[in-house]
Amino acid sequence: MRIPRCAFFFASLPQRVPAAGLVFPVHLLFLGMRYLFFLCCLFCSLSSTAQFFKKGDRVCFVGNSITHNGDYWHNVQLYYSTRYPHLGVQFFNCGISGDVTSGILRRMDQDILVHHPTWAVIMIGMNDVNRPLYDARRKNEAGIREKQQAALTAYRRNLDSIVRIFLAKNIRVVLQTPSIYDQTSKMAGNNLYGVNDALKICAGYAREFAGRDSLLVVDYWGMLTKLNAEVQAKDSTATLIGKDRVHPGGVGHLLMAWEFLKTIKAPATVANIVADRNAKSSQAKSQQCTISGFTRKDGQIEFTALEKALPFPVREDQLKATELVPFADNLNREIVKFNYLVPGNYVLTIDDVEIGRFFSGELERGVNLATMPQLPQYQQALKVQALLQKRWQLEARLRAIRLIEHRYINTLPGNENLETVRRFYDTAHAHKPDSDYVKKMFITYLDTKPKEAQIRRQWERSLDSLPALSKPRPHRYLLKRS
Numbered sequence: 001m002r003i004p005r006c007a008f009f010f011a012s013l014p015q016r017v018p019a020a021g022l023v024f025p026v027h028l029l030f031l032g033m034r035y036l037f038f039l040c041c042l043f044c045s046l047s048s049t050a051q052f053f054k055k056g057d058r059v060c061f062v063g064n065s066i067t068h069n070g071d072y073w074h075n076v077q078l079y080y081s082t083r084y085p086h087l088g089v090q091f092f093n094c095g096i097s098g099d100v101t102s103g104i105l106r107r108m109d110q111d112i113l114v115h116h117p118t119w120a121v122i123m124i125g126m127n128d129v130n131r132p133l134y135d136a137r138r139k140n141e142a143g144i145r146e147k148q149q150a151a152l153t154a155y156r157r158n159l160d161s162i163v164r165i166f167l168a169k170n171i172r173v174v175l176q177t178p179s180i181y182d183q184t185s186k187m188a189g190n191n192l193y194g195v196n197d198a199l200k201i202c203a204g205y206a207r208e209f210a211g212r213d214s215l216l217v218v219d220y221w222g223m224l225t226k227l228n229a230e231v232q233a234k235d236s237t238a239t240l241i242g243k244d245r246v247h248p249g250g251v252g253h254l255l256m257a258w259e260f261l262k263t264i265k266a267p268a269t270v271a272n273i274v275a276d277r278n279a280k281s282s283q284a285k286s287q288q289c290t291i292s293g294f295t296r297k298d299g300q301i302e303f304t305a306l307e308k309a310l311p312f313p314v315r316e317d318q319l320k321a322t323e324l325v326p327f328a329d330n331l332n333r334e335i336v337k338f339n340y341l342v343p344g345n346y347v348l349t350i351d352d353v354e355i356g357r358f359f360s361g362e363l364e365r366g367v368n369l370a371t372m373p374q375l376p377q378y379q380q381a382l383k384v385q386a387l388l389q390k391r392w393q394l395e396a397r398l399r400a401i402r403l404i405e406h407r408y409i410n411t412l413p414g415n416e417n418l419e420t421v422r423r424f425y426d427t428a429h430a431h432k433p434d435s436d437y438v439k440k441m442f443i444t445y446l447d448t449k450p451k452e453a454q455i456r457r458q459w460e461r462s463l464d465s466l467p468a469l470s471k472p473r474p475h476r477y478l479l480k481r482s
Contacts, residue, residue, distance in 0.1 A: 052264035053080065053089045053119065060094045060117040062104060062162075063124050066179055066247060067095025068399055073121070074392055075257030079266065079331070081388060082310040082381050085470035092117065093395050096403050100128045101158030107406050108165060120166045123220070125178035125202035126246060128155040134192040152198060156205045163209050174264075175210045177203035177221040179248060179256065182241040184232060189243060196225070218263045220256050224248075227255065227324055250317035251324075258327050270334035270370055271307035275479070277340060279303070292474075299342060299481045306474040307334070310381040311370035322371075334370035334377070338363040338479060345482045350475050351376045357482055376475055384470045391462040397448050397455050404445040418446055 053059060061073045070093050077091045092115045096103060101124050104112070112120070130151040138144055166173050181195040203221040210217035224240060231238045239245070240252045248256065274285040279294035282303065294303040312332045314322060321327060336348070341360040348355045348363075353374055358367060369375050373382075405415075408429075414420040425442045432438065448455070 051084060051087065052266065053087070055087045055089070057087075057118045058090045058092065058116055059119040059121060060092045060112055060115055062094040062112060062120055062122045063176075064095060064099045064127055065097035066126065067123055068093065068097045068099075068403070069247070069253075070095065070392060070395070071250065071253035072248070072256035072260070074388065075254055076260055078385055078388055079257070079261055079312055081384050081466060081470055082312055083266075083270070084309070085384075085467060085472075088467075093399055095399070096406055098127055098403075098407060100124065101155055101162060103406065104162055105158060105165075106410075107402075108162075111402055111406065113169070117171050119172050119174065121174040121176065122159075122162060123176035123178060124159065124162075125155060125199055126181070128152075128158075129195060129198040129202065131181070131192050131195050131246075134194040134198070135190075136193065148194075148198065152201055155202055159202075159205055160209060163213065163215075167213060173213070174216050174218065175206045176218040176260070177206045179220045179252070180224045180228065180241060182228060182239045182245040184228065185239040185241075185245070186232075186236040187239060187243065189245070191245065216263065218260050220259055223259045224252065224255065231324070250315060251321045254314070254318040254321040254327070255325060258321065258325055258331065261331055266331060268329065268331050268333045270309045270311050270332065271305070273305050273307070273334075273336045273477075275301050275303060275336070275338045275477070293476075301338060301479045302477065304474050304476050307377065307472050310384065310470060310472060311375065311378050313373075313378060313381045313385050314371075315385075328368055328371050332370040333368055334375075335366040335368055336363075336477070337366040342481075346479050347482045349478045352476075363479070377472070380469075380473070384466070387463070387466060387469060391459060394455055394459040394462055397444075398452070398459060400441065400444050401448055401452055404441055408442075418449060422446060 061067050061070070067073065073091065080087065080089050080091075094112045094115070096107070096111075104122075104124060128151060130147070132138075133144060133148050133151065163173055163175070178199045181192070181199055183191055183193045183196045199221060203219065207217050207219075209215065228240045231240060240255065241248050242252075269288055271289040272287040273289055273291070274282055275294070275296075276282040276285055277296070279291060282294055283291045286305075288309065289305050289307045292304045292306075295301070311334050314327070314332075338346075338360075341364055343360045345357060345359055346363060347357050348367075350369075353376060355369065355372060355375060356367070370378070372378060404421075409415040409421055409424065412420065412424055415424075421442070425439070429438045429442070
């Protein structure tokens with residue numbers, strides 16, 4: 001743990017109190033100093049973790065198809081866009097479907113460093129373990145164990161090289177363990193048993209390098225293994241991963257975002273809004289908001305609150321994740337609390353929208369508004385989410401181009417000519433077993449490549465309206481007896 005600068009101030013204080021006619025219990029002075037030191041360190045710690053990514057940061061998420069899909073880190077981007085709209089942190093998709101560590105090394109300059117990142121967030125390994133090596137039909141194949149080990153050895157060597165390249169360029173690194181291969185679900189379909197054990201070893205390498213270089217590590221493997229077991233204890237055919245046992249859906253990706261944000265100690269508080277006896281005491285007890293126009297009369301309380309952030313909007317396909325982990329408690333708390341209420345039932349409206357009907361005890365304990373879609377602030381957050389989704393659609397088209405280039409045609413002579421690329425596909429890939437999937441990717445590439453410059457300009461301008469759209473607005477709160 002890095003020692004806060006305040007520690008050096010306390011360390012420099014004199015060790016004795018001079019005897020100048022003043023009698024003072026020295027041990028109490030030292031106790032007081034220790035207490036102040038603790039409070040100062042706590043404050044420094046909280047202030048240093050409140051915003052993990054800072055204003056001006058450029059964050060590259062580097063990996064394979066799970067990063068290429070982007071849903072887990074898109075949730076991180078959404079968190080930053082609603083919680084810290086003023087920071088303008090930039091996020092870049094540097095995932096390539098099907099990629100491995102050696103692929104990252106090959107495309108390092110053209111596809112990652114080209115973004116001039118201040119942070120590189122790395123998750124890789126699902127393909128490096130070479131999953132077909134764990135097919136049950138190859139169990140007794142000569143040398144199969146040696147091939148499995150060779151794949152892990154290459155992974156460790158290449159991951160080490162990737163980390164060292166970033167650190168040598170003063171790019172800060174977050175290591176993420178691979179997500180899991182679900183080899184425990186009893187759902188139908190081929191099960192390459194042993195892949196998840198290999199991924200556990202990969203996760204160990206990530207933790208090893210994180211320890212060596214004092215890096216943060218996000219443990220998806222451990223979290224998903226634990227939660228997947230809990231789900232399967234109730235239903236042996238259930239999974240937090242997709243039917244292919246590899247790619248998480250909306251629930252898995254939100255769980256991964258939760259683990260990432262929890263690991264970087266992202267604050268839970270959107271705002272704490274306290275309606276107390278008067279405007280002054282209400283403002284004093286509230287956090288992350290400004291209270292104005294406070295009135296309390298005839299059992300009715302009215303005020304305006306301007307919060308500093310927006311709640312995190314959870315998609316419908318992600319909701320099950322909030323049943324598995326304390327997502328709202330950890331990351332999404334916009335609490336309104338009313339003190340000194342006469343016992344009874346009350347109606348809360350915000351901007352003339354009925355938020356709910358509550359008993360006085362609920363309101364005195366505090367109600368979390370961040371989970372209520374009818375909330376005007378939540379509706380604003382949905383607009384932020386919609387804007388980001390348009391950006392991600394443009395991003396997906398650009399990543400489809402990068403995928404074909406880096407996986408298939410970077411070494412193809414004349415690859416700038418689309419007809420050359422078309423002939424290459426027809427002769428080299430049209431009749432392979434995965435021809436339908438590859439054909440779809442090549443068709444997308446041939447259609448999208450001529451429009452790349454236009455799509456990139458649209459992508460670069462896609463968040464121009466984000467500062468205004470995500471800026472919190474004042475809202476009128478009204479609580480009255482029902």
